Amino acid sequence: MTEWTILGAGALGCVIAGQLHQTGERVGFMLSERHRGHFHPNLDLITLSGRHQLIQSQPRFPEHARKVECLLVFTKAYHVLEALQELQHLPKSTPVILFNNGMGLSEQVKALLPDNPLLVGVCSHGAMKEQDWLVRHTGKGDTWLGPLNEAGKAWQHLIKPLAKALNHCEWSDDIALHQRRKLAVNAVINPLTAQYNISNGQLAEPRFKEAVEQLSDEVYQVISNLDASSAESREDFRRRLAQVIELTAANHSSMQQDVTHGRKSEIDYITGYILQHAEGIPVPVNQQLYDEIKNREMHKTKLAAQN
Structure with missing residues (x-):
C-alpha cells in the first residue's frame, strides 16, 4: 500500500495522519466539495513535546475514490453514511476502517458497502483542533483494530504500520x-x-x-x-x-x-x-x-x- 486516505479532517483524523506521515507513510485527505478550489495547506501538527511539524498531505476528492487503497473514516458519526455514499467509485477491494465516535452505524455501513472489507478502529489518543489545519496531539493512547465483516478479517496486517505510527495497535476479533x-x-x-x-x-x-x-x-x-x-x-x-x-x-x-x-x-x-x-x-x-x-x-x- 502506498497511501492512507483520511476521510474527516477533524482533530483525531489529523493527528493520526501526522503520526503516519512521521513514520514515512504517505497520507491523503478525502475532502468535501466546500474545499474544492481552495488552497490546501500543509497540516501543522503540534506534537506532545510542543514542537510544530508541517505534514505534507495530498488533497483528494470523490472522483479520486477509485484510487483509494485504504480508507480511514474519522467523520462525525452522523456524516459517515452520507460521506461514504459520495465515494461511488471506491473499489470493492478497498478496506474501510471506521474510527467514528459512538455506536449504532455498523449494520448501515455493512448494507451500504456489502463487498468491501470493513473494520473498526478504537483509538484513545488525545487530539485538539486549534484551527483549520492546525491540530495538537494532547495525549498518547491505545488503538485497537478489528473486523466488522468476514472480509475485514484478512486485513490484520494493517496493525503493523499503525502500531509503528501510534506506539500501540492490537488486533481484536471482538472489537465491539x-x-x-x-x-x-x-x-x-x-x-x-x-x-x-x-x-x-x-x-x-x-x-x-x-x-x-x-x-x-x-x-x-x-x-x-x-x-x-x-x-x-x-x-x-x-x-x-x-x-x-x-x-x-x-x-x-x-x-x-x-x-x-x-x-x-x-x-x-x-x-x-x-x-x-x-x-x-x-x-x-x-x-x-x-x-x-x-x-x-x-x-x-x-x-x-x-x-
Whole structure:
C-alpha cells in the first residue's frame, strides 16, 4: 500500500495522519466539495513535546475514490453514511476502517458497502483542533483494530504500520468490546462537559461528584447488560473513567466543542445509544442530558435559520 486516505479532517483524523506521515507513510485527505478550489495547506501538527511539524498531505476528492487503497473514516458519526455514499467509485477491494465516535452505524455501513472489507478502529489518543489545519496531539493512547465483516478479517496486517505510527495497535476479533468500553467513558464525559461547558478535568471537582456517580452507574448497567460475559466490574469501570478524566484533564470533549460552537453533536450515537439499549434499566440522568442537549441544538438551528 502506498497511501492512507483520511476521510474527516477533524482533530483525531489529523493527528493520526501526522503520526503516519512521521513514520514515512504517505497520507491523503478525502475532502468535501466546500474545499474544492481552495488552497490546501500543509497540516501543522503540534506534537506532545510542543514542537510544530508541517505534514505534507495530498488533497483528494470523490472522483479520486477509485484510487483509494485504504480508507480511514474519522467523520462525525452522523456524516459517515452520507460521506461514504459520495465515494461511488471506491473499489470493492478497498478496506474501510471506521474510527467514528459512538455506536449504532455498523449494520448501515455493512448494507451500504456489502463487498468491501470493513473494520473498526478504537483509538484513545488525545487530539485538539486549534484551527483549520492546525491540530495538537494532547495525549498518547491505545488503538485497537478489528473486523466488522468476514472480509475485514484478512486485513490484520494493517496493525503493523499503525502500531509503528501510534506506539500501540492490537488486533481484536471482538472489537465491539472495545467500542462499548470507549462508549461507556464517552457517555459520561461528553454530555456532562457539554451541558456544563467545562473541561474534562473539571469533572473531578467535588461539585460534579454526584452527577458523575449517577451517570456512570446508569451507563455501567446498560453497557454491562449488553454483554454480561465480558463486562468489567463496576470498580474497574470507575477507575478507568477516573484515569481518562485525569489524563485528558486539559481537553475539551468533542461534544462540548460542538455544543459551545452551535454545531450538531454526536449525542444520538453516544447517549442516544445508551437510551436505545437500556431495556428497562432506569436511566433518568441520561435522558435528562439527552433532552437538554437536543433542545439546545434545536434552538441553535432555529436561530441560524432566522439569521
